[in-house]
Amino acid sequence: MEAVAAAKPVIKVAALCGSVRKGSFNRSLIHSAIEISKESIKGMEIVYIDISPLPMLNTDLEVDGTFPPVVEVFRKKILEADSILFASPEYNYSITAPLKNAIDWASRPPNCWADKAAAILSASGGSGGARSHYHLRQIGVFVDLHFINKPEFFLNVFQPPSKFDSNGKLVDAEVKEKLKGVLLALHAFSLRLQTKHLK
Incomplete structure (x- = not known):
């Protein structure tokens, strides 16, 4: 009998949005990424994880090695993921407070980010969030994330024509293709x- 080739594993991606506002363009990027992965990328499963319920980091909330229930659930989802997809606007040349808070919670010992692949998307004004990417990469060094270097994805949401429809859904074909490349x-x-x- 001919040997049956082993199937490639499904890459489970945890997607985090750094903006918690209802009409976030960055959350729209994540939803588009989920659609693209289902349609065009075999062996990739992207799951959006809402970080808005997380309390502000306070080690007083850690009791006998345990975390608040909402934090425990969040950490478990990060731990079980193979890769991380970040989508966040740029605030004051850096990442947002909610995203930093989520990263800090999951980095508490034992570190849940360690040795995972990661990529960054940003929809913002000006440079499209480019400067925030490098702060996030610096944080990634300490928590042992491994970011892809290319392609980079920066989207200026205020530069016409609009890349999103009236419902906030990404509709620009060129941007979708760049997102697919990431x-x-x-x-x-x-x-x-x-x-x-495995070696």
């Missing part, structure tokens, strides 16, 4: 990391 790179890099660990 997802393909994240998928490939995640598989490379997994293969390295």
Whole structure:
């Protein structure tokens, strides 16, 4: 009998939005990423994780090695993911407070981010969030995340024509193609990391 080729593993991606406002363009990017992965990228499953319920980091809330229930649930989802997809606007040249708070909670010992692949999307004004990417990458060094280097994704949401429809849904075909490129790179890099660990 011919040997049956082993199926490639499904890469489970946890997607976090740094903006907690209802009409967030960055959350729209995540929803578009989920759609693209389902339609075009075999072996990738993206799950959006809402960080808005997390309390502000306070180690007084840690009791006998346990965290508040909402934090425990969040940490478990990060731990079970193979890769991370961040989508966040730029605030004051950096990442948002809610995103930093989420990163800090999941970095509390034992660190849930360690050795995972990651990618960054940003929809913002000005440079489209470019400066915030580098702060996030610096944080990633300490928490042991491995970011893809290329392609980078910065989207100026105020530069016409609008890339989103009246409901906030991403409709620009060129932007969608760039988003797909990021997802393909994240998928490939995640598989490379997994293969390295199996050697």
